[in-house]
Amino acid sequence: MFELLHQKITETVSISDEDFEFCKTLFQPKKLRKKRFILGEGDVCKYTIFLEKGLLRSFIVDEKGAEHVLQFSLEGWWCADLYSFFTGEPSNYNIEALEDCELLLITKPSWDLLLERVPALERYFRILIQNNLIVTQRRLMGSFSETAEEKYNNLIYAFPDILQRVPQHMIASYIGISRETLSRIRGQMAIRR
Amino acid sequence: MAVKQTIAFIGAADELCTVLVKKLAEANYPLLFISNDGYRYQQLTDQIKSDIPNADIETTDCVKEGCWEADIIALFDNTTLEKELIERIKVVATQKIVICISTSGIANSASMETRDLQQMLPNSKVIQLFYDPARLQLLVAGANQEAINLVSIIFENAGFKISEKVF
Numbered sequence: 001m002f003e004l005l006h007q008k009i010t011e012t013v014s015i016s017d018e019d020f021e022f023c024k025t026l027f028q029p030k031k032l033r034k035k036r037f038i039l040g041e042g043d044v045c046k047y048t049i050f051l052e053k054g055l056l057r058s059f060i061v062d063e064k065g066a067e068h069v070l071q072f073s074l075e076g077w078w079c080a081d082l083y084s085f086f087t088g089e090p091s092n093y094n095i096e097a098l099e100d101c102e103l104l105l106i107t108k109p110s111w112d113l114l115l116e117r118v119p120a121l122e123r124y125f126r127i128l129i130q131n132n133l134i135v136t137q138r139r140l141m142g143s144f145s146e147t148a149e150e151k152y153n154n155l156i157y158a159f160p161d162i163l164q165r166v167p168q169h170m171i172a173s174y175i176g177i178s179r180e181t182l183s184r185i186r187g188q189m190a191i192r193r
Numbered sequence: 194m195a196v197k198q199t200i201a202f203i204g205a206a207d208e209l210c211t212v213l214v215k216k217l218a219e220a221n222y223p224l225l226f227i228s229n230d231g232y233r234y235q236q237l238t239d240q241i242k243s244d245i246p247n248a249d250i251e252t253t254d255c256v257k258e259g260c261w262e263a264d265i266i267a268l269f270d271n272t273t274l275e276k277e278l279i280e281r282i283k284v285v286a287t288q289k290i291v292i293c294i295s296t297s298g299i300a301n302s303a304s305m306e307t308r309d310l311q312q313m314l315p316n317s318k319v320i321q322l323f324y325d326p327a328r329l330q331l332l333v334a335g336a337n338q339e340a341i342n343l344v345s346i347i348f349e350n351a352g353f354k355i356s357e358k359v360f
Binding site (some may be wrong): 001024025026027028029030031032033037038039040042043105107110 | 195196258261262264284285287288289316
């Protein structure tokens with residue numbers, strides 16, 4: 001249940017068995033069925049989520065009712081609306097399971113306690129947030145400068161099995177293009193091969 | 194779209210269970226029935242769904258899987274708190290609210306069973322829920338104010354009158 005969390009933490013920092021046992025007492029294990037939600041728009045994001053198994057998508061719904069996918073989260077990833085998590089304000093996000101998931105949830109007070117009691121995890125989360133900032137910055141820049149095909153290729157390079165796990169319309173939404181444009185891009189790429 | 198907590202019920206599907214789960218189902222809480230007595234819970238599920246077709250109810254006979262999926266775990270006071278059962282749910286009940294539900298009267302302090310349960314589940318938030326059928330009122334009691342607040346909100350949303358007590 002905690003194997004992947006332990007692996008991901010120890011890839012970055014050293015942590016004693018005793019500290020990891022303490023860490024486990026602060027996480028809430030949660031199984032989430034496919035198509036169920038862990039966060040809905042208007043809720044406060046009470047948890048930051050570690051994904052032991054499965055696939056989540058974070059999306060918002062605009063005033064016309066259209067969904068816009070912000071992020072896919074895979075095994076070994078963290079997922080949350082950090083604005084809502086840190087401020088306690090209502091979230092604009094929805095986080096939905098695209099597959100049956102096994103999650104580990106931690107609340108803000110537990111997270112604060114964890115960082116206080118296990119200083120190594122301060123470094124772990126600093127590096128995590130640092131990497132998240134870099135990826136977010138690059139994605140923002142890419143949204144202005146990359147072509148649709150480049151965005152698609154970057155996504156496939158980063159997540160090779162995503163086409164098998166995520167419906168095409170959600171991939172199109174994540175890239176910021178229509179389903180039809182994505183089909184055209186994939187068709188053109190297939191011809192070139 | 195607010196996401197509601199999934200509540201798992203462990204124990205026999207008696208009259209108290211029926212009263213509580215019907216009102217929670219009406220308030221659109223996802224419910225999970227965990228029992229070896231699949232027949233009784235299936236009857237209860239069918240009864241609720243005939244009145245509330247969109248009721249979100251699942252049943253399972255695996256206590257670990259059910260408690261893993263649940264956000265809140267509710268035990269009826271007719272449930273035998275076997276050590277083996279508690280050991281099975283301990284790892285998946287971490288940081289979750291565990292409710293002991295009873296009709297056996299208002300307590301001035303935590304019952305022995307609740308204290309024992311809190312010791313067996315040190316990383317869970319164990320609270321008591323007493324149902325007074327004469328007054329249609331619930332008393333939510335325990336040592337964890339946050340858990341008391343959350344459970345009170347849930348059962349108020351379901352239409353119950355609530356009073357609270359902190360030990």
